[in-house]
Amino acid sequence: MVRLADDELAMLDGTEGPARQKAMELLLRYAEALGAERFVATRNVCGTMGMTMPFLRDYAAKHGSGIEALFSEFCLDSAQALDIPKVKIYSCHLQQGLDPERPAQQYLGPEAVKVYRDGEVFFSRLGVNLLNTCAPYLVGNVPVKGEHCAWMESSAVIYINSVLGARTNAEGRESAGAAMLTGKIPYWGYHIDEDRRGTHLIELDVDVTDTADWGLLGYWIGEAVQESVPVLTGVRQVPNLARLKHFGAAASSSGGVEMYHIVGITPEARSVEEAFAGNTPRATLRYGAAERQLAYERVNTTGRDRAVDYVMLGCPHYSSEQIWEVCQLLEGQRIHQNCSLWIFTARAIKQLADRNGFTKSIEDAGGFLMTDTCSSVGRVVPRGAKVAAVDSAKQAHYLPAIMGVQAWFGTTAECVQAAITGRWQGALR
């Protein structure tokens, strides 16, 4: 049984209008499905509410539905079109299904861009912050330790839970939409102290250094522990934002990890004891050279042909540090004529890159700095592309399944080298 507070009951009774009523009804069905006992108030929502994703664009075109009808169906699970009121709390939009500045490059007609622009108008009117990135923590939405959030995007969920100590479950399109309108989310899972405790001990036998290395570690851990809470020991070099971004993205793709601890580094793990907080580890696993090799082979499952015609960077969206790093690797070089280089980031980061001259450096080399989306979400690769190179284990996991291309995974430097030479020469070193 879910216990309802007075304000929740009032919304459920329709005193705040039919949209917030539908939102509360959906949240109640969701809480009952989970077995949650109550809701918690949140003042921070990140969701993908827009209709720019390819399947939704297709649905909208086929059914001729207006944006309020689409929002009602896909964000509130209501077949009836409702008038959507302003959001009740701070709400941000995650990635979109396209980069509106480069339609031709994504083989999009004006109707797709119109869906994007109509969405901008609609969501701005509701009061949504259009961050349009899978990494809101890069562009100002940085929750505080203990802050109850309702975020979508598995790579962002694991980041804010683990690195920042914020509290969220992996919400979905409908629960994030409902949370925007109500300021409520089920009190379950990672909102609760006990469920944030470690379950598996992971002992590192090898040094983990660059983003690719952290991606490999995440890819291996996700598959090993699935939806559990791993506790890492033996990390000797303090990682930075980009490394943990790639680590978490990988662990939440090969598995369903939404929370981890790194002893001595993340905020709820000053010691092994604090990380487990009385839990007995279900298993102790070692990550050494053999496990690293296995992860490398798994993530490179689809790579066969060495001729690379597409290099995609920016999964999750690149930080300004990573864009700067690529500019250094590209300096004085040209992208191979048979290869494309697309780098994805948040619009706000691109504005910074424009100002810093990074965008120009990338374009001078023949590459593109793009925003809002990525190849997997937008379901778009350069026409005819068959073999991609990526520095993200997450993207290597999804892109072949979604777009039918082969994917090579390696370091950022190996990917940039592939863009310059048109050949994959990566190897585990």
Place this chain on the structure above:
Amino acid sequence: MTKLVLHGRKVVGGCAEGEALVTRDRISGWGGIDPRTGIIIETRHELHGRSFKGKVLVFPGAKGSSGWSSQFHIARLAGTAPAAMLFNEMTTKIALGAVVTHAPAVTDFDQDPLQVIETGDWVRVDADAGVVEVTKRQS
């Protein structure tokens, strides 16, 4: 004909029946299925290339992207969703996904459905009562 009955907890109410499709691999929604066909597309998945349309899907739980619910939501509208879902591990992805799929769903079983149900068995699900009746496939 061998019959067996499992008891569990309702996740989403309703009754449905169909052929079981069983996997020991967790399922990704976004990037793991094609909701237009109900086919599993994850590269190394045990059910790669198989469709769950109209099946009673028996699986450990959900993993991967938070787009899980939206992909199963689209599958429901496309008519490719499973008839029912039976699973072991509760997560927000699967709870919300089951809710918006509008298909009966049950968890917390008295016996592990992955151990006793095989692909091809006929399964009747009464989610409101938490009862799952399995008729073993004639071998």
